[in-house]
Amino acid sequence: MQEHEEIVRAENLKKTFTLSKKQQRIEQTGEKRRVAVSGLSFSAYRGEIYGLLGPNGAGKTTTLRMLSTLIRPDAGDAFLCGHSIVKEPRRVRDVIGFMTSDLKLEGFFTPDYLFDFFGAMHGVEKAALATRKKELFSRFGIDKFSEVRVKNLSTGMLQKVSLVVSIVHDPEIVIFDEPTNGLDVITAKVVTDFLEELRRMGKSIILSTHIFSLVEKLCDRVGILLNGRLAAEGSLEAVAKGDLERTFFALYEGEGGRV
Amino acid sequence: MKFLALVKKEFHRFFHDPRLITTMLLPGLVIFLLYSVLGEALNTKAEARHYDVYLVGDSAVTRVIAQAATAGGDSVEWRRLGDEEEAMDAVREGKATAVIKFSENFDAAEGGKVEIFYDASNEVSAAFYSLATAALNAYGMRFTVAAQSLTSAETIGMQVLCSILPLLIVTFVFSACMSVTLESVAGEKERGTLATVLVTSVKRSHVALGKIFPLACISMLGALSSFLGTALSMPKLMGLSLNMLGAYGFWNYFLILLLILSVVPLIVSLIAVVSAYSKSVKEASAYTGMLMILSLILSLVATFVPKMGNWTVAIPVLNTVVFMQELLAGALPVWQSLVSAGVNLVLTAALVFVMTKMLSDERIMFGK
Numbered sequence: 001m002q003e004h005e006e007i008v009r010a011e012n013l014k015k016t017f018t019l020s021k022k023q024q025r026i027e028q029t030g031e032k033r034r035v036a037v038s039g040l041s042f043s044a045y046r047g048e049i050y051g052l053l054g055p056n057g058a059g060k061t062t063t064l065r066m067l068s069t070l071i072r073p074d075a076g077d078a079f080l081c082g083h084s085i086v087k088e089p090r091r092v093r094d095v096i097g098f099m100t101s102d103l104k105l106e107g108f109f110t111p112d113y114l115f116d117f118f119g120a121m122h123g124v125e126k127a128a129l130a131t132r133k134k135e136l137f138s139r140f141g142i143d144k145f146s147e148v149r150v151k152n153l154s155t156g157m158l159q160k161v162s163l164v165v166s167i168v169h170d171p172e173i174v175i176f177d178e179p180t181n182g183l184d185v186i187t188a189k190v191v192t193d194f195l196e197e198l199r200r201m202g203k204s205i206i207l208s209t210h211i212f213s214l215v216e217k218l219c220d221r222v223g224i225l226l227n228g229r230l231a232a233e234g235s236l237e238a239v240a241k242g243d244l245e246r247t248f249f250a251l252y253e254g255e256g257g258r259v
Numbered sequence: 260m261k262f263l264a265l266v267k268k269e270f271h272r273f274f275h276d277p278r279l280i281t282t283m284l285l286p287g288l289v290i291f292l293l294y295s296v297l298g299e300a301l302n303t304k305a306e307a308r309h310y311d312v313y314l315v316g317d318s319a320v321t322r323v324i325a326q327a328a329t330a331g332g333d334s335v336e337w338r339r340l341g342d343e344e345e346a347m348d349a350v351r352e353g354k355a356t357a358v359i360k361f362s363e364n365f366d367a368a369e370g371g372k373v374e375i376f377y378d379a380s381n382e383v384s385a386a387f388y389s390l391a392t393a394a395l396n397a398y399g400m401r402f403t404v405a406a407q408s409l410t411s412a413e414t415i416g417m418q419v420l421c422s423i424l425p426l427l428i429v430t431f432v433f434s435a436c437m438s439v440t441l442e443s444v445a446g447e448k449e450r451g452t453l454a455t456v457l458v459t460s461v462k463r464s465h466v467a468l469g470k471i472f473p474l475a476c477i478s479m480l481g482a483l484s485s486f487l488g489t490a491l492s493m494p495k496l497m498g499l500s501l502n503m504l505g506a507y508g509f510w511n512y513f514l515i516l517l518l519i520l521s522v523v524p525l526i527v528s529l530i531a532v533v534s535a536y537s538k539s540v541k542e543a544s545a546y547t548g549m550l551m552i553l554s555l556i557l558s559l560v561a562t563f564v565p566k567m568g569n570w571t572v573a574i575p576v577l578n579t580v581v582f583m584q585e586l587l588a589g590a591l592p593v594w595q596s597l598v599s600a601g602v603n604l605v606l607t608a609a610l611v612f613v614m615t616k617m618l619s620d621e622r623i624m625f626g627k
Contacts, residue, residue: 104451120264
């Protein structure tokens, strides 16, 4: 394994959305197009947790959706394990695990069934899948409710199932959109511990969040995203300058934001 | 492997949910019960009947028929007329119930022949025909019974059946396709579970086919249930014999099945495309409702416009109804049925392609 091996490289990513009449009315704006991400470039390295920190509407989710190939950038490209999100989206999907609250699991099925199903979707061999299921279900305590239908699980249980399903194929890069949102403190701890474990295993993690403490606890490097642009990027120490929250709000107000 | 997993998931979802199975198979049973009960009610006699029957020749068998009639609360009056044709005219005009003609020395010789002439379009005459044949069959003597309806009521009944059955089949097929496809495509899109599949490395074309193929198979079950319910109960409803279904040959049944087999995936893929486009099940239901009306209009056109011609092979749904009608009427429009099925399948392939493109379109899949 190479030290500081660049595993994610985003180059000048741009994404614009058309606002519907209804959205314009709700947001009380006359603009027909909204720039969600504007010329975003950053790199993430093997075995590190990279955090995208920003307020709602800064472009965090749009960036992660572009990286996970669910949406295409209007301009620019990103390379994950060397694969272009524009030209090789299926190859990219093979090397990533993406977890976001927008992606749901069908309530009718059990965790056991869904693990096998998504394993098959990623082309994981049966024997390897069985071993991985045993390991992950035991690690997250899912074996106790592996035959309970997803619709009958609590939020914490569901989050654990979503987590293991998203990494069923042992991806090199794990992308998490707001990983601890809506979780109780116990489940949130399980998730953050697992992210640290993944880092120790040499996996690369890109997460988005608006929680300062999460960034301070987990991230090796951080990018502060404001209005679709990176306002600051670097190691946690370099960006935080001793107080991440104060630095963030200084940048936020510098961009014309008001608290 | 990925495609198979997608197909298995859809089957698992359906076959492990008793509610889905019930909603899919119940219509066939309900149709059968409803039509049978309705047919029974329509064909059940309200009061005692009186039969005026002309005899040509004579036999002790008439006593057996009279006894059978009396046992059922009915009465028979035997009449005689010198001229056989005059008697038949009386039956045709409704002035008499039937004519029974015995061969010479009927009672004395074995192997005699008895002929019954009746009016199948007349409820009393048809009832007497049933009563007389049952009594004669139970009598046990070795003679042959020949029956002939002096009118073409069965033919008329069959014509109505041939016209209506394809329309009903297409309507049931559409309902069956709707009930599973809307939930599986629009429902999954609305709930965000389809996006979870799209973030894996499976090909979009496999996702599209992995939906349409199993849903078509499941819809086929529902359509088959409705078809059997209708086919088995319609003759009863129309006062016809179930034996009439045996009048068709292998190719008639094969081509009817082929037409159904080709129109089911077409309708499923059409609903799947509409569902993939819609943002919610509610929106998809509204669009599909309009499609169902369109399909119903095409079926009605085919039912009520006679001799539409071979150009109909090019119009989906219409082609299925038109040539199914011809097949049920006893004709064998082989090339027309094959081309119709081909047209349906080519359109299905085109719709699978469209759905594949839609699954790759972020505005459709993830647009707010």
